[in-house]
Amino acid sequence: xxxxxxxxxxxxxxxxxxxxxxxxxxxxxxxxxxxxxxxxxxxxxxxxxxxxxxxxxxxxxxxxxxxxxxxxxxxxxxxxxxxxxxxxxxxxxxxxxxxxxxxxxxxxxxxxxxxxxxxxxxxxxxxxxxxxxxxxxxxxxxxxxxxxxxxxxxxxxxx
Amino acid sequence: xxxxxxxxxxxxxxxxxxxxxxxxxxxxxxxxxxxxxxxxxxxxxxxxxxxxxxxxxxxxxxxxxxxxxxxxxxxxxxxxxxxxxxxxxxxxxxxxxxxxxxxxxxxxxxxxxxxxxxxxxxxxxxxxxxxxxxxxxxxxxxxxxxxxxxxxxxxxxxxxxxxxxxxxxxxxxxxxxxxxxxxxxxxxxxxxxxxxxxxxxxxxxxxxxxxxxxxxxxxxxxxxxxxxxxxxxxxxxxxxxxxxxxxxxxxxxxxxxxxxxxxxxxxxxxxxxxxxxxxxxxxxxxxxxxxxxxxxxxxxxxxxxxxxxxxxxxxxxxxxxxxxxxxxxxxxxxxxxxxxxxxxxxxxxxxxxxxxxxxxxxxxxxxxxxxxxxxxxxxxxxxxxxxxxxxxxxxxxxxxxxxxxxxxxxxxxxxxxxxxxxxxxxxxxxxxxxxxxxxxxxxxxxxxxxxxxxxxxxxxxxxxxxxxxxxxxxxxxxxxxxxxxxxxxxxxxxxxxxxxxxxxxxxxxxxxxxxxxxxxxxxxxxxxxxxxxxxxxxxxxxxxxxxxxxxxxxxxxxxxxxxxxxxxxxxxxxxxxxxxxxxxxxxxxxxxxxxxxxxxxxxxxxxxxxxxxxxxxxxxxxxxxxxxxxxxxxxxxxxxxxxxxxxxxxxxxxxxxxxxxxxxxxxxxxxxxxxxxxxxxxxxxxxxxxxxxxxxxxxxxxxxxxxxxxxxxxxxxxxxxxxxxxxxxxxxxxxxxxxxxxxxxxxxxxxxxxxxxxxxxxxxxxxxxxxxxxxxxxxxxxxxxxxxxxxxx
Numbered sequence: 001x002x003x004x005x006x007x008x009x010x011x012x013x014x015x016x017x018x019x020x021x022x023x024x025x026x027x028x029x030x031x032x033x034x035x036x037x038x039x040x041x042x043x044x045x046x047x048x049x050x051x052x053x054x055x056x057x058x059x060x061x062x063x064x065x066x067x068x069x070x071x072x073x074x075x076x077x078x079x080x081x082x083x084x085x086x087x088x089x090x091x092x093x094x095x096x097x098x099x100x101x102x103x104x105x106x107x108x109x110x111x112x113x114x115x116x117x118x119x120x121x122x123x124x125x126x127x128x129x130x131x132x133x134x135x136x137x138x139x140x141x142x143x144x145x146x147x148x149x150x151x152x153x154x155x156x157x158x159x
Numbered sequence: 160x161x162x163x164x165x166x167x168x169x170x171x172x173x174x175x176x177x178x179x180x181x182x183x184x185x186x187x188x189x190x191x192x193x194x195x196x197x198x199x200x201x202x203x204x205x206x207x208x209x210x211x212x213x214x215x216x217x218x219x220x221x222x223x224x225x226x227x228x229x230x231x232x233x234x235x236x237x238x239x240x241x242x243x244x245x246x247x248x249x250x251x252x253x254x255x256x257x258x259x260x261x262x263x264x265x266x267x268x269x270x271x272x273x274x275x276x277x278x279x280x281x282x283x284x285x286x287x288x289x290x291x292x293x294x295x296x297x298x299x300x301x302x303x304x305x306x307x308x309x310x311x312x313x314x315x316x317x318x319x320x321x322x323x324x325x326x327x328x329x330x331x332x333x334x335x336x337x338x339x340x341x342x343x344x345x346x347x348x349x350x351x352x353x354x355x356x357x358x359x360x361x362x363x364x365x366x367x368x369x370x371x372x373x374x375x376x377x378x379x380x381x382x383x384x385x386x387x388x389x390x391x392x393x394x395x396x397x398x399x400x401x402x403x404x405x406x407x408x409x410x411x412x413x414x415x416x417x418x419x420x421x422x423x424x425x426x427x428x429x430x431x432x433x434x435x436x437x438x439x440x441x442x443x444x445x446x447x448x449x450x451x452x453x454x455x456x457x458x459x460x461x462x463x464x465x466x467x468x469x470x471x472x473x474x475x476x477x478x479x480x481x482x483x484x485x486x487x488x489x490x491x492x493x494x495x496x497x498x499x500x501x502x503x504x505x506x507x508x509x510x511x512x513x514x515x516x517x518x519x520x521x522x523x524x525x526x527x528x529x530x531x532x533x534x535x536x537x538x539x540x541x542x543x544x545x546x547x548x549x550x551x552x553x554x555x556x557x558x559x560x561x562x563x564x565x566x567x568x569x570x571x572x573x574x575x576x577x578x579x580x581x582x583x584x585x586x587x588x589x590x591x592x593x594x595x596x597x598x599x600x601x602x603x604x605x606x607x608x609x610x611x612x613x614x615x616x617x618x619x620x621x622x623x624x625x626x627x628x629x630x631x632x633x634x635x636x637x638x639x640x641x642x643x644x645x646x647x648x649x650x651x652x653x654x655x656x657x658x659x660x661x662x663x664x665x666x667x668x669x670x671x672x673x674x675x676x677x678x679x680x681x682x683x684x685x686x687x688x689x690x691x692x693x694x695x696x697x698x699x700x701x702x703x704x705x706x707x708x709x710x711x712x713x714x715x716x717x718x719x720x721x722x723x724x725x726x727x728x729x730x731x732x733x734x735x736x737x738x739x740x741x742x743x744x745x746x747x748x749x750x751x752x753x754x755x756x757x758x759x760x761x762x763x764x765x766x767x768x769x770x771x772x773x774x775x776x777x778x779x780x781x782x783x784x785x786x787x788x789x790x791x792x793x794x795x796x797x798x799x800x801x802x803x804x805x806x807x808x809x810x811x812x813x814x815x816x817x818x819x820x821x822x823x824x825x826x827x828x829x830x831x832x833x834x835x836x837x838x839x840x841x842x843x844x845x846x847x848x849x850x851x852x853x854x855x856x857x858x859x860x861x862x863x864x865x866x867x868x869x870x871x872x873x874x875x876x877x878x879x880x881x882x883x884x885x886x887x888x889x890x891x892x893x894x895x896x897x898x899x900x901x902x903x904x905x906x907x908x909x910x911x912x913x914x915x916x917x918x919x920x921x922x923x924x925x926x927x928x929x930x931x932x933x934x935x936x937x938x939x940x941x942x943x944x945x946x947x948x949x950x951x952x
Contacts, residue, residue, distance in 0.1 A: 001435070017453075018435060018455070018456075021453075021455045022455060025453070025454050025455045028402070028454075029404075029453065029454055033395070034395060034398070034399070034401075034402040035395035037399075037401060037529060038401070038529065038530070038606060039528055039529060039530075039609070040609040040872060040873060041458070041608060041609055042609060042872060044609075044872060044873040044874065045528065045873055047528060047529065073395065074393075074394070074395035075394070075395040075396075077394070078394055083393070083394060087393045087394055090389070090393040091385065091389055091390055091393060094250075094385060094386060094389060094839060094840070094843055095389075095393075096248065096386075096388075096389050096392050096393070097247075097248035097249065097578065097843070097844070097847050098247060098248030098528075098575070098576070098577055098578045098579075099248060099388070099389070099392035099393075099397075099575065100399070100401075100528050100529045100575075100576065100577035100578070101528045101529075101577075102392055102393060103395070106393060121886075124881075125881050125882045125884070126882065128881040129880050129881045129882045130880075131881065132528060132873060132878060132880065133528065134526065134527055134528040134577070134578050134851075134878065135248055135528075135578045135847050135851070136846075136847045136850030136851045136853070136854060136879060137843075137847060138850065138879070138880070138881050138883075138884040139846055139850065139884050139885065139888050140843060140846070141881070142881065142884060
């Protein structure tokens, strides 16, 4: 065990864990951040996705000691009590069924829009392809991303 | 835990999710204030002392014949509904609330709903069979209507006016003649009990004396209200079963046999002695689990533990590549009586043309996105299981038997979880957690690993089919023979203490394996001469095998509908008839039934064709110059019903001739489940049901050698992805009822019907595009390309 310092959702958190522990279990079990969930443990499904310095990262295969930079989890998307436009779009489109995978869908979409605020339909499909959903909410998830993109654009034009 | 509350803090957090004020009033109403009932005493009259705390058990069954079990009115004029159902993500919880709000005359946002917690919600069986809205919704409507009736009587007393002179809206009763004279539900009964008895021989029949409202008076039903659970699922605030933690909780991981039918020889505990946090290995028969203080430690220990296993004397099953040949020659474990209508032999002998085809469907798994999990707490000599089991009540009964504990000492707290579709009806992890918690005397959390879930979950049965049909000189179907064979022997039941995986591995066996079934098609076609035969076969090894069949979203419907509706398409092609018109002709000749399935089937098929923009012509599409095109496109239809709900699906596909890749560009579903409670929620469920089946059409297949499953993760067991998603999905809600405005229009189930016809619709569309008939899903590129190369020259 050793002390590991993490920057999570704007705060500094210290945990005493084995440095090889995957980040997922530290977030869930030590820091009570339940947005990222266990899906496969081998980086294939994206259910455990968090954003580290702008990149979507599979926390189930990332040793906690290897984390460099600011971690954002699903819980950290809302700012000042206001949902992120993607979260709002998810509600508008009613994108979830069971919702277990939706952390991976939203966080993967967030990383996409942060890099490319106006993706084409093909770019959305390509960027989201690793985010699996077994309720098959893909159609609504894509609709929600498009809605968030439009919303972002409208807000941008207003500024 | 707090002493003055009725529920332990953990349960409160898990099931209530209410704000502090309404939680307190809920707790009061559910125990702290108790009112005696005797005939003649008005409900809500005298409040008495508190009941003893239920925090430490036992947990008797809530009485479904008490109105108070179902509905609590709070002092702030809000209400909480208690129902014995669960929501697998289709928004049924929202639909239940809508139905109950309408009957109670209370605004939707003034209500909460608690589901599936065995000691506080009445046993409606949990979920399954898509009957929640259809059957249990009727019970919910009746009890809510009864609560309204009782409140009106109380209001009549309070306002000194007969009930006929009163109007109700938003949980407030007022004089019709003088709306200023009014009283709220809360003023009449807030925080107190109704003390009204219901009647009914079982929970489904539970009723008061009030009638439910006619459809024309429903205001909340029919609105596309947004699901109450989605905001908490997108901001990370919802606490799921997988998130539950308790003080002193430890983590377990299973160590599965590396091959089916393995016998444990030796466990070398010293192999995990160096794992930090290691507590112990638990072993009973061939069941092995490791327990550690932390989750990642348990995962490591389970991987590291050295266990010696002995192979069975004979191979437990054929390899997946040999499965269908095995099924065709296997001696059936059960055979149904042939069902014969008319004289199929003579009709076939006299037919102008006879068409024959065989179809195959492999094992397909649930492969839930989140592997099985549960937390069990053995505190106070009881057992509380936090679980996403869709059939929480069955889990409670099964665990009580499994652990030889009285039912009253076991309860299940239902919480949200990954998709269910039948998987959690045999809730292996719930049994394992409870067993381990009892062994350790500490709360134990279990979660399966990905490879474990994909290999060992329950699976939909594989099928081989043989169909023969005869056409007359007009191209009409005069005879049809249907023969189906399924591997479904020892089908795993609902939370049975002798068929869940841990019980099998411990050596428990039911007196007799479930016989299983091979199913028959659900269509309304009039075909005068028919012969239907079915049989079930088993694999060489019955128990302790990962190839165990259980219920997977309409357990047989996608397979059967694939074979039957593909064959109908083959008959249409042989008759050079348009596939839609060919089906309509057979439906037109059908007899109507009590739920108008003939006219509703006709309406659904017509609506699908109209929405799609179907042009009438036979399949395959005339290719002409298109033969040189790299991408061929085509359309296909399939139709079926499930119980009383009808679905007709049209798929529009593009097939890449060079790669074999199939993209379903568009899906159309015309769907009739009677009265739609929440149209948008219904559309989304229909969409996702279709895409789940599209995944089964294009990707899903359990692969195995002759002793273990080899498709164990998302690389070896692919699933539908974003890139496979259709560009357009159209869901048309039709109601083919001859009188859709009738006052008692029923609400039928919708969780599974749209899932059934998709594999067939895609196969028919591939045929339309290419002229190549694929008779075995999944239609992965390599299989499609091989078929194209073999056929198109």
